Amino acid sequence: MLKAKLSKGPIRVAGAMSGTSLDGVDVAVLQTDGIGFEATDRVAFRPYSSAEQATLRVALGKWTGPEVDAATKVVQQAHQEVLADFTDCDLIGFHGQTLAHEPRGRGTLQVGDGLALAENLGVPVAWDFRSADVNFGGEGAPLAPFFHFACAQKIGATAPLAFLNLGGVGNISWVDPSRATAEEDGALLAFDTGPANAPINDFMLAHTGQTYDKDGATARKGEVALGALELFLQESYFTRVPPKSLDRNDFSEMIGLVSELSIPDAVATLTAMSAAAVAQGIDHCPHPPEQLLVTGGGRKNPVLMEMLAVSLDCPVLAVEAVGLDGDMLEAQAFAYLAARVARGMPTSSPNTTGVMALVGGGVLSVPS
DSSP states (O other): OHHHHHSSSOEEEEEEEEOTTOSEEEEEEEEEOSSSEEEEEEEEEEEOOHHHHHHHHHHTTOOSSHHHHHHHHHHHHHHHHHHGGGTTSSEEEEEEEEEEEETTTTEEEEEOOHHHHHHHHTSOEEEOOSHHHHHTTOOOOOOOHHHHHHHHHHTTOOSOEEEEEESSEEEEEEEOTTSSOTTSTTSEEEEEEEEOSHHHHHHHHHHHSOSSOGGGHHHHHSOOOHHHHHHHHTOGGGGSOSSOOOOTTTTTTHHHHTTTSOHHHHHHHHHHHHHHHHHHHHTTSSSOOSOEEEESGGGGOHHHHHHHHHHOSSOEEEGGGGTOOTTTHHHHHHHHHHHHHHTTOOOBOHHHHOOSSOBOOOEEEOOO
16 A cells, blocks of 8 residues: 555655765655655754764774664764654655675675664655666766756756766766756766865864864965875866776775875865866766766865866856755755655666666565
8 A cells, every 4th residue: 555655646755865974864855756856844863873973984884883883873873863753754864874885896785774663653754775786787977867857857957067066076977958858868868077075174184183174274274285186187087988886985985195295285186187177077968067066065165166266167056046055955865865765766877877778776575
Protein backbone atom coordinates (compact mmCIF):
# COMPACT_ATOMS: atom_id res chain seq x y z
CA MET A 1 0.00 0.00 0.00
CA LEU A 2 2.87 2.37 0.83
CA LYS A 3 4.52 1.65 -2.52
CA ALA A 4 1.24 2.35 -4.31
CA LYS A 5 1.02 5.73 -2.58
CA LEU A 6 4.47 6.62 -3.92
CA SER A 7 3.72 5.64 -7.50
CA LYS A 8 1.69 8.59 -8.80
CA GLY A 9 1.08 12.28 -8.25
CA PRO A 10 3.21 14.69 -6.21
CA ILE A 11 4.47 13.37 -2.88
CA ARG A 12 6.18 14.99 0.10
CA VAL A 13 9.80 13.90 0.30
CA ALA A 14 12.38 14.79 2.93
CA GLY A 15 15.91 14.70 1.53
CA ALA A 16 18.86 14.33 3.90
CA MET A 17 22.40 15.17 2.84
CA SER A 18 25.67 14.89 4.74
CA GLY A 19 28.44 16.16 2.49
CA THR A 20 32.22 16.09 2.26
CA SER A 21 32.52 19.28 4.30
CA LEU A 22 31.52 17.15 7.34
CA ASP A 23 29.62 20.01 8.99
CA GLY A 24 26.38 18.14 9.60
CA VAL A 25 23.12 16.86 8.13
CA ASP A 26 20.87 19.08 6.01
CA VAL A 27 17.20 18.13 5.59
CA ALA A 28 14.77 19.74 3.14
CA VAL A 29 11.25 18.80 2.03
CA LEU A 30 10.01 18.96 -1.56
CA GLN A 31 6.62 18.34 -3.08
CA THR A 32 7.55 16.49 -6.24
CA ASP A 33 6.47 13.93 -8.82
CA GLY A 34 10.09 13.29 -9.85
CA ILE A 35 9.83 15.71 -12.78
CA GLY A 36 8.81 19.11 -11.44
CA PHE A 37 8.95 20.23 -7.82
CA GLU A 38 7.82 22.78 -5.31
CA ALA A 39 10.16 23.69 -2.49
CA THR A 40 8.73 24.01 1.01
CA ASP A 41 9.96 25.97 4.00
CA ARG A 42 10.45 22.80 6.03
CA VAL A 43 14.19 22.48 6.53
CA ALA A 44 16.51 21.43 9.34
CA PHE A 45 20.22 21.24 10.09
CA ARG A 46 21.78 18.89 12.60
CA PRO A 47 25.45 19.87 13.10
CA TYR A 48 28.11 17.31 13.85
CA SER A 49 29.92 17.97 17.13
CA SER A 50 33.69 18.35 17.14
CA ALA A 51 34.02 14.80 18.44
CA GLU A 52 31.70 13.47 15.73
CA GLN A 53 33.64 15.34 13.04
CA ALA A 54 36.85 13.84 14.35
CA THR A 55 35.33 10.35 14.15
CA LEU A 56 34.28 10.96 10.55
CA ARG A 57 37.65 12.41 9.54
CA VAL A 58 39.52 9.38 10.87
CA ALA A 59 37.33 7.11 8.72
CA LEU A 60 37.79 9.04 5.45
CA GLY A 61 39.39 6.89 2.77
CA LYS A 62 38.77 3.66 4.67
CA TRP A 63 36.49 0.86 3.47
CA THR A 64 36.24 -1.39 6.52
CA GLY A 65 37.41 -1.55 10.09
CA PRO A 66 36.59 -0.07 13.48
CA GLU A 67 36.94 3.51 12.22
CA VAL A 68 34.25 2.87 9.59
CA ASP A 69 32.03 1.21 12.19
CA ALA A 70 32.37 4.22 14.49
CA ALA A 71 31.62 6.65 11.66
CA THR A 72 28.56 4.62 10.68
CA LYS A 73 27.16 4.93 14.20
CA VAL A 74 27.65 8.71 14.12
CA VAL A 75 25.92 9.03 10.74
CA GLN A 76 23.04 6.74 11.67
CA GLN A 77 22.40 8.46 14.99
CA ALA A 78 22.55 11.98 13.54
CA HIS A 79 20.08 11.13 10.77
CA GLN A 80 17.79 9.28 13.15
CA GLU A 81 17.65 12.36 15.39
CA VAL A 82 17.00 14.98 12.75
CA LEU A 83 14.61 12.92 10.61
CA ALA A 84 12.41 12.07 13.60
CA ASP A 85 10.68 15.41 12.94
CA PHE A 86 9.85 14.43 9.33
CA THR A 87 7.91 11.21 9.79
CA ASP A 88 4.80 12.83 8.31
CA CYS A 89 6.48 12.82 4.89
CA ASP A 90 5.65 10.16 2.32
CA LEU A 91 9.27 9.29 1.63
CA ILE A 92 12.80 10.02 2.84
CA GLY A 93 15.89 10.35 0.64
CA PHE A 94 18.93 9.24 2.65
CA HIS A 95 22.32 9.85 1.07
CA GLY A 96 24.44 8.71 4.01
CA GLN A 97 28.07 9.82 4.37
CA THR A 98 30.67 9.19 1.69
CA LEU A 99 33.85 7.82 3.27
CA ALA A 100 35.58 6.47 0.17
CA HIS A 101 35.02 6.90 -3.55
CA GLU A 102 37.01 4.94 -6.11
CA PRO A 103 34.69 4.23 -9.05
CA ARG A 104 37.46 2.78 -11.20
CA GLY A 105 38.66 0.61 -8.35
CA ARG A 106 36.90 -0.57 -5.21
CA GLY A 107 33.66 1.31 -5.89
CA THR A 108 32.01 3.84 -3.63
CA LEU A 109 31.10 3.76 0.07
CA GLN A 110 28.32 5.76 1.70
CA VAL A 111 27.78 4.57 5.26
CA GLY A 112 24.33 4.43 6.81
CA ASP A 113 21.58 1.81 6.81
CA GLY A 114 18.45 2.97 5.01
CA LEU A 115 16.47 -0.14 5.93
CA ALA A 116 17.11 0.39 9.64
CA LEU A 117 16.14 4.04 9.23
CA ALA A 118 12.89 3.07 7.50
CA GLU A 119 12.04 0.59 10.26
CA ASN A 120 12.85 3.04 13.05
CA LEU A 121 10.99 5.98 11.52
CA GLY A 122 8.12 4.08 9.95
CA VAL A 123 8.63 5.87 6.61
CA PRO A 124 9.88 4.45 3.27
CA VAL A 125 13.51 5.37 2.61
CA ALA A 126 15.33 5.62 -0.73
CA TRP A 127 19.09 5.21 -0.25
CA ASP A 128 22.33 3.76 -1.68
CA PHE A 129 22.00 6.13 -4.63
CA ARG A 130 25.47 5.60 -6.13
CA SER A 131 26.20 1.86 -6.21
CA ALA A 132 24.07 0.93 -9.23
CA ASP A 133 25.64 3.68 -11.30
CA VAL A 134 29.16 2.49 -10.44
CA ASN A 135 28.19 -1.14 -11.12
CA PHE A 136 27.18 -0.12 -14.66
CA GLY A 137 30.43 1.67 -15.39
CA GLY A 138 29.56 5.13 -14.09
CA GLU A 139 31.48 7.41 -11.76
CA GLY A 140 28.65 7.41 -9.22
CA ALA A 141 28.95 11.19 -9.03
CA PRO A 142 27.81 13.85 -9.29
CA LEU A 143 24.17 12.90 -8.76
CA ALA A 144 22.48 16.30 -8.48
CA PRO A 145 22.40 17.10 -12.26
CA PHE A 146 18.89 15.70 -12.87
CA PHE A 147 17.65 17.99 -10.11
CA HIS A 148 19.66 20.89 -11.52
CA PHE A 149 17.85 20.36 -14.83
CA ALA A 150 14.54 20.66 -12.93
CA CYS A 151 15.87 23.81 -11.25
CA ALA A 152 16.71 25.35 -14.63
CA GLN A 153 13.17 24.65 -15.78
CA LYS A 154 11.82 26.03 -12.51
CA ILE A 155 13.58 29.40 -12.87
CA GLY A 156 12.57 29.71 -16.52
CA ALA A 157 16.08 29.54 -17.96
CA THR A 158 16.19 29.61 -21.74
CA ALA A 159 19.94 29.53 -22.51
CA PRO A 160 22.60 27.05 -21.34
CA LEU A 161 23.70 27.69 -17.78
CA ALA A 162 25.74 25.88 -15.15
CA PHE A 163 25.22 25.01 -11.51
CA LEU A 164 28.37 24.82 -9.40
CA ASN A 165 28.28 23.12 -6.02
CA LEU A 166 31.20 24.16 -3.83
CA GLY A 167 31.24 21.65 -0.99
CA GLY A 168 34.31 19.72 0.06
CA VAL A 169 34.73 18.86 -3.63
CA GLY A 170 33.45 21.07 -6.46
CA ASN A 171 31.05 19.71 -9.04
CA ILE A 172 29.38 21.33 -12.00
CA SER A 173 26.20 20.63 -13.97
CA TRP A 174 26.00 22.24 -17.40
CA VAL A 175 22.32 22.39 -18.39
CA ASP A 176 20.61 23.03 -21.72
CA PRO A 177 17.08 23.98 -20.58
CA SER A 178 15.75 23.90 -24.15
CA ARG A 179 15.76 20.09 -24.02
CA ALA A 180 12.50 18.41 -23.10
CA THR A 181 13.85 16.18 -20.34
CA ALA A 182 17.01 15.59 -18.32
CA GLU A 183 17.28 12.14 -19.94
CA GLU A 184 17.58 13.61 -23.45
CA ASP A 185 21.04 13.47 -25.01
CA GLY A 186 22.63 16.91 -24.81
CA ALA A 187 20.53 18.09 -21.89
CA LEU A 188 23.31 17.75 -19.33
CA LEU A 189 27.03 17.43 -18.78
CA ALA A 190 28.30 16.99 -15.25
CA PHE A 191 31.56 16.26 -13.45
CA ASP A 192 33.65 17.10 -10.42
CA THR A 193 35.76 20.17 -11.10
CA GLY A 194 38.32 19.52 -8.38
CA PRO A 195 38.85 20.29 -4.71
CA ALA A 196 36.76 23.11 -3.26
CA ASN A 197 36.42 23.69 0.49
CA ALA A 198 38.00 20.46 1.77
CA PRO A 199 41.69 21.44 1.55
CA ILE A 200 40.97 24.94 2.84
CA ASN A 201 39.01 23.55 5.78
CA ASP A 202 41.62 20.88 6.53
CA PHE A 203 44.45 23.44 6.47
CA MET A 204 42.54 25.87 8.67
CA LEU A 205 41.77 23.15 11.21
CA ALA A 206 45.37 21.94 11.32
CA HIS A 207 46.97 25.40 11.57
CA THR A 208 44.42 27.62 13.30
CA GLY A 209 41.93 25.29 15.02
CA GLN A 210 39.12 26.88 12.99
CA THR A 211 37.02 24.57 10.84
CA TYR A 212 36.87 26.90 7.83
CA ASP A 213 37.98 30.31 6.54
CA LYS A 214 35.02 32.39 7.69
CA ASP A 215 34.12 35.06 5.12
CA GLY A 216 37.43 34.37 3.37
CA ALA A 217 39.11 36.57 5.99
CA THR A 218 42.38 34.60 6.10
CA ALA A 219 42.65 34.33 2.32
CA ARG A 220 41.99 38.07 2.04
CA LYS A 221 45.18 38.78 4.02
CA GLY A 222 47.37 36.56 1.85
CA GLU A 223 48.94 36.50 -1.59
CA VAL A 224 48.60 33.67 -4.08
CA ALA A 225 51.79 31.68 -4.68
CA LEU A 226 51.69 31.44 -8.47
CA GLY A 227 54.32 28.70 -8.64
CA ALA A 228 52.27 26.43 -6.41
CA LEU A 229 49.14 27.25 -8.43
CA GLU A 230 50.88 26.35 -11.69
CA LEU A 231 52.08 23.04 -10.26
CA PHE A 232 48.56 22.26 -9.12
CA LEU A 233 47.12 22.90 -12.58
CA GLN A 234 49.56 20.41 -14.12
CA GLU A 235 47.53 17.58 -12.55
CA SER A 236 46.28 15.33 -15.36
CA TYR A 237 42.75 15.28 -13.94
CA PHE A 238 42.03 18.69 -15.42
CA THR A 239 42.61 17.56 -19.01
CA ARG A 240 40.66 14.34 -18.59
CA VAL A 241 37.43 14.41 -20.58
CA PRO A 242 34.28 14.37 -18.39
CA PRO A 243 32.23 12.84 -16.91
CA LYS A 244 34.69 12.29 -14.07
CA SER A 245 34.63 12.33 -10.29
CA LEU A 246 36.90 12.60 -7.27
CA ASP A 247 37.27 11.32 -3.75
CA ARG A 248 37.45 14.02 -1.07
CA ASN A 249 41.15 13.32 -0.48
CA ASP A 250 42.30 12.88 -4.10
CA PHE A 251 44.08 16.23 -4.04
CA SER A 252 45.51 15.97 -0.52
CA GLU A 253 48.95 16.81 -1.91
CA MET A 254 47.71 20.39 -2.34
CA ILE A 255 48.56 20.92 1.31
CA GLY A 256 52.17 20.00 0.56
CA LEU A 257 52.37 22.62 -2.18
CA VAL A 258 51.62 25.37 0.35
CA SER A 259 53.29 23.89 3.43
CA GLU A 260 56.15 26.43 3.49
CA LEU A 261 53.92 29.49 3.03
CA SER A 262 52.52 31.72 5.73
CA ILE A 263 49.02 30.80 6.84
CA PRO A 264 47.35 33.67 4.92
CA ASP A 265 49.37 32.97 1.76
CA ALA A 266 48.63 29.24 2.01
CA VAL A 267 44.89 29.79 2.39
CA ALA A 268 44.84 32.36 -0.43
CA THR A 269 46.65 29.88 -2.67
CA LEU A 270 44.35 26.98 -1.78
CA THR A 271 41.37 29.22 -2.51
CA ALA A 272 42.87 30.19 -5.87
CA MET A 273 43.40 26.52 -6.67
CA SER A 274 39.71 25.80 -6.07
CA ALA A 275 38.70 28.67 -8.37
CA ALA A 276 41.24 27.70 -11.04
CA ALA A 277 39.91 24.14 -11.06
CA VAL A 278 36.45 25.48 -11.89
CA ALA A 279 37.86 27.67 -14.68
CA GLN A 280 39.54 24.61 -16.16
CA GLY A 281 36.26 22.72 -15.93
CA ILE A 282 34.26 25.39 -17.76
CA ASP A 283 36.43 24.73 -20.81
CA HIS A 284 34.87 21.26 -21.04
CA CYS A 285 31.31 22.60 -21.34
CA PRO A 286 29.66 22.07 -24.76
CA HIS A 287 28.81 25.79 -24.94
CA PRO A 288 29.77 28.66 -22.64
CA PRO A 289 27.14 28.98 -19.90
CA GLU A 290 25.11 32.17 -19.81
CA GLN A 291 25.57 32.25 -16.05
CA LEU A 292 27.17 30.20 -13.28
CA LEU A 293 24.89 29.65 -10.29
CA VAL A 294 26.80 28.68 -7.16
CA THR A 295 25.49 26.57 -4.31
CA GLY A 296 27.12 25.02 -1.26
CA GLY A 297 29.25 26.58 1.47
CA GLY A 298 31.81 28.00 -0.95
CA ARG A 299 29.38 30.62 -2.19
CA LYS A 300 29.67 32.28 1.23
CA ASN A 301 33.42 32.81 0.75
CA PRO A 302 33.64 36.22 -0.95
CA VAL A 303 37.28 35.74 -1.91
CA LEU A 304 36.51 32.48 -3.70
CA MET A 305 33.52 34.07 -5.44
CA GLU A 306 35.65 37.05 -6.54
CA MET A 307 38.32 34.72 -7.91
CA LEU A 308 35.67 32.84 -9.88
CA ALA A 309 34.23 36.08 -11.24
CA VAL A 310 37.58 37.29 -12.61
CA SER A 311 38.39 33.85 -14.04
CA LEU A 312 35.19 33.35 -16.04
CA ASP A 313 33.46 35.12 -18.92
CA CYS A 314 29.96 34.84 -17.46
CA PRO A 315 28.19 36.20 -14.38
CA VAL A 316 28.92 34.23 -11.21
CA LEU A 317 25.95 34.34 -8.83
CA ALA A 318 24.85 32.61 -5.66
CA VAL A 319 21.74 30.56 -6.42
CA GLU A 320 19.73 32.84 -4.14
CA ALA A 321 19.88 35.37 -6.97
CA VAL A 322 17.38 33.21 -8.88
CA GLY A 323 15.26 32.28 -5.87
CA LEU A 324 16.88 28.96 -4.90
CA ASP A 325 18.22 27.92 -1.49
CA GLY A 326 21.98 27.37 -1.61
CA ASP A 327 22.10 25.91 1.87
CA MET A 328 19.55 23.23 1.09
CA LEU A 329 19.89 22.57 -2.64
CA GLU A 330 21.83 19.32 -2.15
CA ALA A 331 19.30 18.02 0.38
CA GLN A 332 16.52 18.99 -2.02
CA ALA A 333 18.35 17.10 -4.77
CA PHE A 334 18.20 13.87 -2.80
CA ALA A 335 14.54 14.42 -2.02
CA TYR A 336 13.98 14.77 -5.77
CA LEU A 337 16.10 11.72 -6.58
CA ALA A 338 14.29 9.69 -3.92
CA ALA A 339 11.00 10.32 -5.71
CA ARG A 340 12.57 9.14 -8.95
CA VAL A 341 13.94 6.01 -7.24
CA ALA A 342 10.47 5.21 -5.87
CA ARG A 343 9.02 5.50 -9.38
CA GLY A 344 11.74 3.61 -11.24
CA MET A 345 12.91 6.72 -13.12
CA PRO A 346 16.53 7.37 -14.20
CA THR A 347 18.77 9.21 -11.76
CA SER A 348 21.92 9.40 -13.89
CA SER A 349 22.94 9.21 -17.53
CA PRO A 350 26.04 8.75 -19.70
CA ASN A 351 26.53 12.53 -19.74
CA THR A 352 26.31 12.98 -15.97
CA THR A 353 28.38 10.06 -14.65
CA GLY A 354 29.68 8.22 -17.72
CA VAL A 355 27.41 5.24 -16.99
CA MET A 356 26.78 2.97 -19.99
CA ALA A 357 23.06 3.82 -20.23
CA LEU A 358 20.35 5.61 -18.27
CA VAL A 359 20.34 4.20 -14.76
CA GLY A 360 17.78 4.39 -11.97
CA GLY A 361 20.01 4.11 -8.94
CA GLY A 362 19.02 3.69 -5.34
CA VAL A 363 17.29 1.16 -3.13
CA LEU A 364 13.77 1.61 -1.76
CA SER A 365 13.26 0.22 1.74
CA VAL A 366 9.71 0.09 3.06
CA PRO A 367 9.06 -0.47 6.79
CA SER A 368 7.50 -3.83 7.58
